[in-house]
Structures are given as structure tokens and as C-alpha cells.
Amino acid sequence: MTAQKKKICILLAGGTWTLAKNKEVLMVNQEEDVPAWLNTMPELNILADTKVVFLSGEEEIAGPALWEKMAKFIAGQAKNYDSFIIVSKVEQLILTANALTFLLQNINKTIVLTGAQMSGLYLRDKKDLAQSLIANYGGFSLRANLINALQVATETLPRPSIMFGSRLVLGTKAKLERQKNNYFFSSLDNDYLAKVDFGISLKSDLSYPKKATKIFSKINSKLLIVDNSLADDWSGLKNLAKNYQGVLVKMQRESLTEEQAKIIKVLDLPVIFYHPVYLNPSKLGIHLLACSWEAAIVKTLWVLSNFTKTQDVATQLASDVAGEFLNI
Numbered sequence: 001m002t003a004q005k006k007k008i009c010i011l012l013a014g015g016t017w018t019l020a021k022n023k024e025v026l027m028v029n030q031e032e033d034v035p036a037w038l039n040t041m042p043e044l045n046i047l048a049d050t051k052v053v054f055l056s057g058e059e060e061i062a063g064p065a066l067w068e069k070m071a072k073f074i075a076g077q078a079k080n081y082d083s084f085i086i087v088s089k090v091e092q093l094i095l096t097a098n099a100l101t102f103l104l105q106n107i108n109k110t111i112v113l114t115g116a117q118m119s120g121l122y123l124r125d126k127k128d129l130a131q132s133l134i135a136n137y138g139g140f141s142l143r144a145n146l147i148n149a150l151q152v153a154t155e156t157l158p159r160p161s162i163m164f165g166s167r168l169v170l171g172t173k174a175k176l177e178r179q180k181n182n183y184f185f186s187s188l189d190n191d192y193l194a195k196v197d198f199g200i201s202l203k204s205d206l207s208y209p210k211k212a213t214k215i216f217s218k219i220n221s222k223l224l225i226v227d228n229s230l231a232d233d234w235s236g237l238k239n240l241a242k243n244y245q246g247v248l249v250k251m252q253r254e255s256l257t258e259e260q261a262k263i264i265k266v267l268d269l270p271v272i273f274y275h276p277v278y279l280n281p282s283k284l285g286i287h288l289l290a291c292s293w294e295a296a297i298v299k300t301l302w303v304l305s306n307f308t309k310t311q312d313v314a315t316q317l318a319s320d321v322a323g324e325f326l327n328i
Contacts, residue, residue, distance in 0.1 A: 015115025097171020
């Protein structure tokens with residue numbers, strides 16, 4: 001008896017560049033573009049029972065508003081599908097994966113993100129790069145990435161993960177790199193969920209988180225991001241910060257200058273200091289450690305959107321809320 005195909009929903013939000021048989025570049029910028037785009041990949045429905053849903057086109061930036069839209073759709077449709085695949089812009093996959101991790105905490109659904117090597121609406125702006133990818137790699141890698149994403153989407157994955165090239169990595173651990181015009185994702189702690197060689201070799205004993213599922217709808221807080229390098233001018237920070245809910249400081253240097261410390265002391269809002277490994281003890285603000293920079297941004301957006309008391313903000317930032325802490 002033939003096993004029943006898994007029902008997988010593919011959400012399109014940019015990153016859809018592919019080639020038709022006549023070498024024409026196709027992308028999905030509106031719902032009407034979907035049929036022609038799908039015709040270039042007839043294998044999709046062989047691997048699974050797929051449904052394609054258009055969320056946004058190539059010109060839209062994948063930011064908080066789109067992340068909230070994705071999460072709302074997935075939470076609302078979770079009972080109707082076994083898994084979800086997000087196709088989006090390669091440069092924004094890590095932030096998007098982190099956003100879904102915090103908005104859909106411990107959800108018992110496999111969520112895989114992927115996309116093409118190129119994105120954007122205007123081909124003429126990237127003509128040389130596009131021609132190089134076509135000549136050297138036969139296209140933009142979307143078809144291969146999507147087929148691999150479909151195969152791993154039939155498995156149990158603990159949290160939103162990125163399938164791109166030959167690696168499957170948790171969004172909270174992913175690092176985007178580039179070599180010879182080709183993007184690829186590595187793992188910050190060298191921990192991969194799967195590798196592609198002559199097939200897909202999946203890590204054993206993968207399971208959904210045992211913690212209770214928590215669904216959040218908001219991640220659209222106003223966050224001011226600065227760094228403490230001497231090149232970054234903080235003279236207007238006090239007035240600028242009045243328009244924000246919090247300040248996230250990327251610590252490029254071990255400590256603040258005297259002038260920077262004075263400015264921080266008079267700010268009447270949460271100030272979060274980020275470093276991936278270690279920070280000197282300080283009473284000036286809240287420390288955020290042991291996670292990627294992308295996870296730090298998204299986690300802070302999520303915390304400020306859902307918690308108002310400074311102590312609650314500090315507690316959440318100090319906790320491994322959604323598996324974002326790294327083993328480094």
C-alpha cells in the first residue's frame with residue numbers, strides 16, 4: 001500500500017528566482033505569477049501534496065510586519081498541514097527563521113526556510129551576477145533547494161530551520177557566508193540537522209520541543225540599534241531614543257567610553273548590551289549573550305513587543321527561550 005503523501009504548504013515571500021526551459025528568468029511578484037513559476041518545478045507534487053500560497057513579492061523586505069503575517073498564517077493553518085516551507089530572500093532567511101522561532105515557540109510542526117541565490121525585482125541591476133550563476137551553476141539553485149526542503153519537511157525538525165545548498169541548519173544557529181558569488185549557510189557551533197551528499201543524511205533522534213507551545217502575534221517593537229565603536233557618533237542618541245522602546249548596543253569594544261556611559265545613564269528605556277560570548281559586569285543595562293547577532297535582534301524585538309516591565313525584559317533576555325543559546 002502506497003504511503004499517503006505529507007501535506008506541505010509552501011509560502012512565497014521573495015527569493016523565488018528560477019529559470020524556465022527557454023532560460024527566461026521567472027519570479028513571483030504577485031499571485032498571478034505562481035502558475036508559470038510552478039510549471040518550472042513539476043517535481044514538487046511528486047514529493048508531497050503541496051499547496052502554494054503567495055504572501056509577498058520580491059520588492060517587499062522581510063521584516064516584522066511580514067513575520068507576523070507568516071506566523072499568523074502558520075498558526076491558523078497548522079491543523080491543515082503536516083509541514084510548512086517558507087521561500088524568501090537569502091539575505092533575510094536567518095532573521096525570518098529566528099522571528100518564526102520566537103513567534104511560534106515549541107510548535108509541533110516542521111518549518112523549513114529556503115530560497116534562491118538571488119532575489120529582487122529588477123534583473124537589469126544584477127545582470128552580470130545572474131549570468132555568472134547561470135553559466136557556472138545552471139541557474140539560481142532554487143529548484144534544488146526547494147526539492148531538498150520538501151524532503152526534509154516530511155521529517156520532524158525541532159524548530160524553524162534553513163535548507164540551503166548541502167546543509168540543513170537551525171535558524172538560531174545559522175551564519176550566512178559567500179564564496180565566489182555563491183551564498184551558503186554554516187552553523188555557528190558546527191551542529192547541522194542534515195547534510196546532502198548522495199541523498200539527505202538526517203541527524204538521528206530529532207524531535208519537537210517538549211515544552212508547551214506558545215503562540216505570539218507581536219514582534220513589531222521600535223528598537224534602536226547602535227554599536228559602541230568609536231566611529232559610531234552617539235551625540236544625538238538621547239533625543240533619538242525618545243522615539244523607541246529600547247536600545248540594542250552591539251559591543252564592538254570591550255567597554256563603553258566615559259561619554260557613552262554618561263549617555264546610557266540618562267536614557268529612560270531598556271538598554272541591552274550584546275556580545276556573543278562575554279561582557280564585563282555592568283549595572284548600566286541588560287546583558288544579552290550566547291546567541292547569534294540575528295537572534296539577538298529578533299529576540300529583543302519579541303521581548304519589547306510582549307513585555308513592558310524592565311525586570312521581565314531582563315528575565316526573558318537572560319533565558320534560553322527558544323533554543324537560541326549557542327554551545328560555543
